[in-house]
Amino acid sequence: MLTFFGRPARYCDGLSRRGFLTIGGLSFGLGGLSLADILRAEASGKTSGRQSTTGLGHKAVINVFLAGGPPHQDMWEIKTEAPSEIRGEFRPISTNVPGIQICEVFPRLAQLMDRCAIIRSVVGCKDRHESSQCFSGWDATVMRALGGRPSIGAAVSKLYGPVDPAVPPFIGLAEKTQHVPWSDPGGPGFLGPAYAAFKPDGPGLANMKLTDISLERLQDRRRLLASLDRIRRDIDASGKLASLDAFEQKAFDVLTSSKLLDALDLSKEDPKIVERYGDGKPYQYQYDGAPTCNEHLLLARRLVEAGARCVSLSYGRWDSHGQNFDLVRDHGSKLDQCLSALIEDLEQRGILDDVTVITWGEFGRTPKINAQAGRDHWSRVSCAHIAGGGIRAGQAIGATNRLGEYPIDRPVEQQSIIATLYHNLGIDTATTTLVDPTGRPQYLVEHEPLPELIG
DSSP states (O other), X not given: OEEEEEOSOBOTTSOBSSEEEEETTEEESSSSOOHHHHHHHHHHTOOXXXXXXXXXXXXXXXXXXXXXXXXXXXXXXXXXXSOHHHHOSOOEEEOSSTTOEEETTOHHHHTTGGGEEEEEEEEXXXXXXXXXXXXXXXXXXXXXXXXXXXXXXXXXXXXXXXXXXXXXXXXXXXXXXXXXXXXXXXXOGGGOGGGSOBOOSHHHHXXXXXXXXXXXXXXXXXXXXXXXXXXXHHHOTTOOSOOOOHHHHHHHHHHHOOHHHHHTOGGGSOHHHHHHHOOOOSOOSOTTSOOOOTHHHHHHHHHHHHTOSEEEEEOOOOOOSSOHHHHHHHHHHHHHHHHHHXXXXXXXXXXXXXXXXXXXXXXXXXXXXXXXXXXXXXXXXXXXXXXXXXXXXXXXXOEEOTTSSSEEEOOEEHHHHHXXXXXXXXXXXXXXXXXXXXXXXXXXXXXXXXXXXXX
């Protein structure tokens, strides 16, 4: 999309004298960051790290947020010995790893257990519906006065920058939800908006398309940049703004490359692969949350292949205060299809060791079933499913007591999981810091990666 806003008086090249120019979502002018600003900021924060020389060519994370709080005891640790008011309706099924059983609604994932790990004893949760717990490892209130703690995607954007200038390093696929925190892809925190997730939703995607200008005209950069220089000089009477530089040209590289748009276009995918993932329809139990959009997991794979380092998404609405078992049958069976398809897809493409896929929610659910056949909030313990990234797979970490109330074996802090994701991206959380707005270095997390997964 190319839009010119300004007075009727125009230069012969069609640009207004005093205007605000938007070209494909790239903003030039006062008040707002341009894509070039983002690229410039990313370049200033690049650092070396553990990078792949084979397969994908870089390390990536796909963070699947089960917004609302999934029921730990109805997914990865069925409580067969608990009384009926706690046990629930599901039976466990065996996986392809002897001794590990999971819920019956996950038959496909059960046959991939040797490529995955489940964590049954996640602690450190807060009773708040906030995605920040799963995207940064921090409570949203921490450092709020300075903007909050940055998410993994924002941090990796700062530390590494883009793999390809045409593909944002951090992409959020979460669709808008009535309960806003459930569609938050993870914030930039104190790093600022330059490191926020790119959201290829309706307006964002439309802004990547050149509908009002030909590619040939856009590629005539010398003429266009000269016009923009005149606009800047006119707007900036102080003379403090620098002239357009290589970062502006990189911004145009995004527009002249089809790489990002191609990754977001599922019509370019093998129909058999699309069918394997499914579409997650009909959407049920959505209410104020996210749909069970199976295609988002396929898009995430396509985006990391294109160069994204972190893709986050919100899958379903798991706040099961009522009809918990019907909801898990619906959401769980759909998740079983798309998550298993993603793991198999990454493996078949030879990039499973390069991409870590984490699937989890902000807290667990109460052991006791309520009068509406639901489970309420339970922050004392939660769960997670992880695959890829070169982890030591085929294991179940931790356990809760007979009633699923609290861990009795190997409690795992949320931040330890986040630290493991950083480790898989090649970032040493023991030595890496980010400077906050006050000039103080801040460690990414306060806990170490899980030795069971990375040892």
